[in-house]
Every structure is written in C-alpha cells, then in structure tokens.
Amino acid sequence: MTQPIVRRSRRAWLAALLVSPALACFAGTAHADALDNITKSGTLKVAVPEDYPPFGSVGPDMKPQGYDIDTAALLAKSMHVKLELVPVNSANRIPYLQTNKVDLVISSLGKTPDREKVIDFSTAYAPYYQGVFGPADIKVNGPADLTGKTVGATRGALEEVALTQMAPNATIKRFEDNNATIAAFLSGQVQLIAAGNIVAAAILAKNPPRRPEPKFVIKNSSCFVGLNKGEAPLLQKVDAAIATAKQDGTLNAMSKKWFGAALPSSL
Numbered sequence: 001m002t003q004p005i006v007r008r009s010r011r012a013w014l015a016a017l018l019v020s021p022a023l024a025c026f027a028g029t030a031h032a033d034a035l036d037n038i039t040k041s042g043t044l045k046v047a048v049p050e051d052y053p054p055f056g057s058v059g060p061d062m063k064p065q066g067y068d069i070d071t072a073a074l075l076a077k078s079m080h081v082k083l084e085l086v087p088v089n090s091a092n093r094i095p096y097l098q099t100n101k102v103d104l105v106i107s108s109l110g111k112t113p114d115r116e117k118v119i120d121f122s123t124a125y126a127p128y129y130q131g132v133f134g135p136a137d138i139k140v141n142g143p144a145d146l147t148g149k150t151v152g153a154t155r156g157a158l159e160e161v162a163l164t165q166m167a168p169n170a171t172i173k174r175f176e177d178n179n180a181t182i183a184a185f186l187s188g189q190v191q192l193i194a195a196g197n198i199v200a201a202a203i204l205a206k207n208p209p210r211r212p213e214p215k216f217v218i219k220n221s222s223c224f225v226g227l228n229k230g231e232a233p234l235l236q237k238v239d240a241a242i243a244t245a246k247q248d249g250t251l252n253a254m255s256k257k258w259f260g261a262a263l264p265s266s267l
Contacts, residue, residue: 034227035079035234038103043082046072047102050087051179053202054258055108055126055223067258068106071125074250075104075225078241089177091156094119097226104238105226108196110158110219120229122238124222125251127264130159133200133212134192140215146170152190154181159194162218186210194218198259222267 038044048068049056059065064085076083086102093107097119108128111121132140132151140146147169153160155174163172173190175181178199185193186208193200193212200212225238245251246263255263 033233034103034231035237038079038081038234041081043084044072044076044079044104045084045086045102046075047086047088047093047096047105047107048072049089049107049178051089051177052108052199054198067126067254068108070254070258071225072104072106074245075106075238075241078244079237089156090154091176094226097228100228103227103234107226108198108223109226110221111224112158112161115226118229119226120231120235122225122227122235123242124224124267125242125245126223126255127259127267128223129197129220130157130162130194130218131197131200132163132192132194132215132218134215135210136213138191138215140192142216143167143170145215146192149192150190151192151194152181152184153194154178157195158221159196159218163194166218185212201260 048064049066050058050064052066054066055068056064056066064087069085072085073083086096088096088105088107093105093109094115096102097105105119108126109121110128110130132146134140138149140149143163143166146167148171150171150173151163151167152173152175153163155176160172160174163170172194173184175184178195181193181195182199182203184190186203188210192215197214200214203212225242227234227238242251246267252263255261
C-alpha cells in the first residue's frame with residue numbers, strides 16, 4: 001500500500017528538480033533593475049519642469065533650458081546614453097515615476113517624509129528654499145500674519161502643502177502650474193505668493209510693478225533627484241555623478257549660469 005505513495009513522492013521530487021531551475025531563471029530575470037534597463041535601451045527618460053525658470057523652461061528657440069535640464073544631460077552623459085526629456089508639473093511628476101513613464105525626476109524636487117515613503121532620493125544637487133513673498137506695502141512677518149490675506153500657490157508643490165498646515169486661516173488660492181501662480185500675483189488676483197526663492201528672483205529680474213520681497217521662510221529644502229525604491233545600482237550611479245560634478249566644478253558653473261550665484265558650500 002505504501003509503494004504507490006513512495007513512487008508519487010519520488011516523481012514529485014524529480015519534477016521539482018526539473019522545474020526549479022526554470023523558476024530560478026525566471027525569478028532572476030523577471031525584474032531587471034532600472035539601470036540595466038536604461039543601459040540596454042540606450043535612453044534615460046527624465047521628468048523635468050517646463051514652467052519653472054531657471055530650473056526648467058522653454059527657451060527662445062523653443063527648446064528646454066535650465067538647471068534641471070543641464071543636470072539631466074549631465075546624468076545621461078555619465079551613463080553614456082541618450083537623454084529623453086519628459087515635461088511634468090508639480091502634481092504629476094511622482095506619478096510619472098511610479099508608473100515608469102520616466103526613470104528619474106529632476107524637477108526642483110524637495111524631500112519630505114511622505115515622499116520618502118514612496119520614492120528614493122539622491123544626494124542634493126541644487127539649493128532651494130520656499131517662502132512667502134509680496135510687495136513692500138504688505139506687512140507680513142510670519143504665518144499668523146496671513147490671516148485675512150490671499151496667497152497664491154501651485155497645487156501639489158511643497159510650499160502649498162506646508163503653508164496649508166502652517167496658516168490655516170490664510171486664504172490660499174491654488175493654481176495648476178507655476179506660470180498661473182505667477183500671473184495671479186502679478187495681476188493682483190492674490191496679495192502674496194508662496195514660491196521658491198528662485199521663482200521670486202525670476203520675477204524680480206523682469207522688474208514688474210508688483211515686486212515680490214521675502215516675508216518669511218516656509219522651509220529650507222535642497223533639490224534632489226527622485227527615483228523608484230529598490231533601485232540601488234541606479235541610485236549609486238546618480239550619486240556618483242553628482243559627487244563628481246560637485247568636485248570638478250560643473251555644478252558650481254551651472255549654479256552661476258542659472259542662479260547667478262555660486263553653489264553653497266553646505267550643499
């Protein structure tokens with residue numbers, strides 16, 4: 001009575017031996033890492049801004065230009081692959097990464113605890129801080145002074161999220177992209193603007209009647225390259241390229257070109 005059971009067990013054991021190598025092979029190739037995919041395809045797909053000068057905008061020749069564009073080109077060169085730029089906004093840049101529409105996000109991206117739960121970050125590659133800016137005749141020294149005032153902010157941007165928590169009594173008008181937020185401030189639709197220091201500097205460079213001056217800092221937040229979790233080889237490659245660009249002066253030259261200032265030594 002026991003012999004058939006032994007034969008069945010032996011057959012099952014032999015079948016397992018035959019199947020296991022195939023399973024092992026499948027498991028090993030089912031998930032090729034992102035860096036390997038980039039190398040094999042010969043293309044690095046990067047999410048970049050197109051409405052956020054000097055990080056990213058459309059130049060007079062209708063081509064993308066800015067600090068983030070140059071950073072993307074730098075990383076593609078370090079990987080010896082072609083660069084494909086994918087325009088994004090604040091709201092869709094992380095979803096584009098999570099759905100593999102892009103390999104990296106280089107879009108003045110700040111690091112937050114919530115974001116760290118879903119994506120990984122490189123070392124910092126650019127200086128940045130968010131604040132509230134407005135004309136000299138509007139007296140604001142902190143979040144409490146925003147009560148009864150209207151502030152323009154870009155939906156989904158770090159400063160919009162932080163200001164919502166910091167100033168619950170402020171009237172925050174949210175716009176879908178940075179151009180709309182800037183236009184709302186310049187046209188007087190809002191009294192103040194929550195934005196990055198670079199955006200305020202870009203507005204000042206145009207010398208408009210409503211000149212934004214800093215009121216208070218919302219958060220100091222350097223910029224980081226975003227990538228999907230579990231991609232250690234790609235992260236190491238990106239960090240190495242950034243470190244080299246810091247050491248050889250490439251990032252400093254880019255900072256002077258686009259921000260009008262040297263790269264901070266603390267970065």
